Amino acid sequence: MDIKANLEQVKKTFKNPDCLLVAVSKTKPLEDLKAAYACGIRDFGENKVQEIQAKQPEMPADTRWHMIGHLQSNKVKYIAPFVHLIHGVDSFKLLKEINKQGKKIDRIIPVLLQIHIAEEESKFGFDEAEVLEMLGNEDFKALTHVSIQGLMGMATFTENETQIRKEFKGLKALFENLKSKDLPAFVQLKELSMGMSGDYLIAQEEGSTMVRIGSAIFGSRN
Numbered sequence: 001m002d003i004k005a006n007l008e009q010v011k012k013t014f015k016n017p018d019c020l021l022v023a024v025s026k027t028k029p030l031e032d033l034k035a036a037y038a039c040g041i042r043d044f045g046e047n048k049v050q051e052i053q054a055k056q057p058e059m060p061a062d063t064r065w066h067m068i069g070h071l072q073s074n075k076v077k078y079i080a081p082f083v084h085l086i087h088g089v090d091s092f093k094l095l096k097e098i099n100k101q102g103k104k105i106d107r108i109i110p111v112l113l114q115i116h117i118a119e120e121e122s123k124f125g126f127d128e129a130e131v132l133e134m135l136g137n138e139d140f141k142a143l144t145h146v147s148i149q150g151l152m153g154m155a156t157f158t159e160n161e162t163q164i165r166k167e168f169k170g171l172k173a174l175f176e177n178l179k180s181k182d183l184p185a186f187v188q189l190k191e192l193s194m195g196m197s198g199d200y201l202i203a204q205e206e207g208s209t210m211v212r213i214g215s216a217i218f219g220s221r222n
Helices: 002-013 028-037 048-056 071-077 093-104 126-133 161-179 202-206
Strands: 020-024 043-044 065-069 085-089 111-114 148-153 187-196 211-212
Touching: 002 111, 020 187, 028 187, 043 048, 048 065, 071 093, 085 093, 085 148, 093 111, 093 148, 093 202, 111 202, 126 161, 148 161, 161 187, 161 202, 187 202, 202 211
Parallel strands: 020 043, 020 211, 043 065, 065 085, 085 111, 111 148, 148 187, 187 211
Antiparallel strands: none
16 A cells, blocks of 8 residues: 555645645554655544544644544543544534533634535534524524634535535535624634545535545555
8 A cells, every 4th residue: 555656646636736635544554644644644534532532642743633523422522632623513512512621621622514415314414504593593602612614514425426516516605605694703614624535626626625535545444
């Protein structure tokens, strides 16, 4: 497995050189992460709290850890001290728990709101109406220890590029719509995280600022 060659190949195909590459390292051994780190990668995506906890002390201090999987409220406390960005905030309950854990350690925790854009029932996330309702909620405005950096969405797992593009376009439109609103200071909306190994080129064309790529870098998972 030539991680360096794979990374160079992926980077060559980028439509937007400013788009952040998050290397999805879930289930991968530490030596693979260290090889990617040696090639300049600093952002790593994990989807299990136990795994991110085990790997974090073994990697250099400037590694940026992205929690990209579905996060249960009772697990937030384990990653609150060091997580760089939580991608999948899909409920107000989870957001309140992140805020609570941030308060305990006096740390503002950066998050993305996960929007359900796919036609699959299996994906988590807010729909547009739920996000708009939450943003106007007084309890939401009282949050002090989260920083909402943007939105995240996963397209339907399909070969149909027209459908994928339509879903990404919809997320970008919501992103722009929310940015035009009068929002609390902790809602910054700088990042639009969409696109994975199979659809990151379409995502970049539709305005993604951050893509999550695993198998194209590390090979398929065991």
